[in-house]
Amino acid sequence: MVADAKTVVYRALSLGAGVQSSVLALLLSRSDPQLLKRGYSKPDVAIFADTGWEPEYVYLHLDWLENQLDFPLIRVSSGDLRANLRQGRTVSGHRFVDVPLFTVDENGKKGMLRRQCTNHYKIAPIYRKVRSLAGGRRGRRFPKNNRVEMWLGISRDEVGRMKASRESWVDHRWPLVDLGMTRRDCVEWFSVEYSGRRLPRSACVICPYRSDEHWLELKRREPDSYNEAVRFDRWLRNSTKNPIRELLNGRPYLHAARRPLGTVIADREAQGVDLNHFNEECEGLCGT
C-alpha cells in the first residue's frame, strides 16, 4: 500500500534574532546557492516571538534585519513576561513561575525551576500563528496531507539541540547544520558582510541562562537593562509583597552562583574574567 503523499504548504523561519537565525535569514534573503542546492529557497515568513523583555538593542537589530530581508518578518506575542512574572503568573493566568530561577532552601539545598517560559512565550505563539498562516483552522484538525516546515537557526556545533517537532503537522529543518556552518562561521560571515555592525545575542533581560560573559555584555551595551535585571534579582528575595516567594520553597536567584547578580558580575569584572559560554538557551528560539 502506498502512503499518502505529503505536501509542504508553508515554510517558516523561526527567528530568535540572535547570531545564527539572523545570519540564516540574511543568507536566505540573498538566495544563497548552497542553501538553494539543499532545498531551501525563501521561507514564506520569518517569525519572531516577543516576550516584551528583550534588551533594546535586540529590538533595534530586528528592525534593521527586517529592512534587509526580501520576505516578511512578523512579530507575535503571547503576553508580557515582565508583567506576568512580577505577579507570579503564566500567560494563561495560572499562579506559577515558569522562568528557570536558581533556588536554595533553608537547608542549603540547591535547586532550579523548570524552564517553561520558552514554550509559553516563544514556541506556542509561533506555532499558533504559523498554523493559522498555513491554513489551519481553530478547533479543526490540520489537513492530513499538508505539512509545514519550520526552519531553525541551530548551527553545526549545537546538533544536540536538534529536536523533532512535537506537532504532527510540522517538520523541523536545520539549514545551518545542512550547510555545515558553526556559530563561529556565522559570526565571521557577518563581520565580513556587515563590517562594523554587531550581532546581538538575544535573550530576555532577566534570563537566568545568561553566561557571565553575556551578563557583562548586557552591562556594557545597555546599563539600564542590566540595572533592571539587578533590581529584579534583588526584588526576588527582598520584597515582602512578592507573589513569587509565596510560590517557592527557598530563595530565588537569577545567577547560578545563588548570590546577588550585581555582586557576582562585579566580582567577575574585578577578576578580569572574560568567559565565553552560552550553554543553555531556549530551544532554537531565544539566543540563536
Ligand code: SF4
Ligand atoms: S530567553 Fe530565557 S527567560 Fe526568555 S523565554 Fe528564553 S529561557 Fe525564558
